[in-house]
Amino acid sequence: MVRFSVKVVGQALVATLDGDLDLHTCPQLKDALTEAFEQNSQAKHLVFDVRHLTFIDSSGLGVILGRYRAAQERGGKLFFVKADPRIQRVLRLSGMHRIAEFVDSTAEALDRV
Amino acid sequence: MKNWIKLEFPGTSVNVGFARAAIAHFAAQLEITLDELEDIKVAVSEAVSNCVVHGYREKSGNVVIEASYEGQRLEIVVEDFGHGIPDIDAAQETGYTTLPEERMGLGLTFMRECMDELYLYSRVDEGTKVVMVKNIPPR
Numbered sequence: 045m046v047r048f049s050v051k052v053v054g055q056a057l058v059a060t061l062d063g064d065l066d067l068h069t070c071p072q073l074k075d076a077l078t079e080a081f082e083q084n085s086q087a088k089h090l091v092f093d094v095r096h097l098t099f100i101d102s103s104g105l106g107v108i109l110g111r112y113r114a115a116q117e118r119g120g121k122l123f124f125v126k127a128d129p130r131i132q133r134v135l136r137l138s139g140m141h142r143i144a145e146f147v148d149s150t151a152e153a154l155d156r157v
Numbered sequence: 158m159k160n161w162i163k164l165e166f167p168g169t170s171v172n173v174g175f176a177r178a179a180i181a182h183f184a185a186q187l188e189i190t191l192d193e194l195e196d197i198k199v200a201v202s203e204a205v206s207n208c209v210v211h212g213y214r215e216k217s218g219n220v221v222i223e224a225s226y227e228g229q230r231l232e233i234v235v236e237d238f239g240h241g242i243p244d245i246d247a248a249q250e251t252g253y254t255t256l257p258e259e260r261m262g263l264g265l266t267f268m269r270e271c272m273d274e275l276y277l278y279s280r281v282d283e284g285t286k287v288v289m290v291k292n293i294p295p296r
Contacts, residue, residue, distance in 0.1 A: 045174075064174055066170075066173050066174060066177075066202055066206070067170045067173050067202075067206040067209060067210065068170035068171050068173050068174060069174075099177075099198060099202075101199055101202040101203055101206065101267065102203060102206075102263040102264055102267055103202075103206055105263070129192075130191075130192065130195045133192075133195075134199060134267075137263070137266070137267060137270050138263055138267075
């Protein structure tokens with residue numbers, strides 16, 4: 045099960061994730077992010093607060109990467125807030141550490157855009 | 158001492174989380190670190206997701222998982238009886254996927270990275286079996 049919130053802060057979509065993101069739970073997040081992108085044309089950056097994310101696999105990463113491709117078309121950046129070592133390992137395995145920035149707070153991410 | 162379990166359940170996405178949690182609980186009988194448990198959860202999640210997405214695409218069927226350990230060698234076998242893989246060599250290349258819109262093609266790569274050994278067997282229209290081994294260092 046995953047709980048999440050998505051809000052728009054300036055030019056960023058900030059998603060806070062809590063729980064397990066896998067094949068079963070990722071479609072809800074995908075729909076929410078896609079809708080938020082479509083409804084907020086000024087939003088171009090993606091900030092994922094993953095401090096309470098307990099699990100992610102390639103299905104969850106696929107949703108994040110898909111939305112990042114949309115963000116890239118708007119010139120946006122990708123941030124992960126407070127990724128713990130286990131989440132960081134999966135992000136590294138996927139190569140996502142090469143395109144994302146790792147920060148300690150949402151405010152730090154917003155400062156960097 | 159050898160110990161084992163066998164699970165069988167419908168190949169639907171809601172069971173992916175159950176499968177990785179169940180196998181992690183079984184593996185926790187060994188002297189295992191949290192990082193090693195996380196590796197096992199990722200590998201099982203990827204294997205069962207592949208059964209659901211690729212094995213049982215447009216059809217339904219069961220997934221069978223057999224897990225066993227003897228000493229510190231843990232073996233996990235995940236099997237579906239679905240479509241099978243037409244080109245097993247191509248399927249093992251990083252980034253290969255038949256569903257590029259949704260999948261990263263990293264499932265088998267993640268399984269290999271998280272486990273010590275991986276063997277893939279498949280026959281078209283009969284199904285796919287993945288055998289994964291993790292050797293837990295003695296502590």
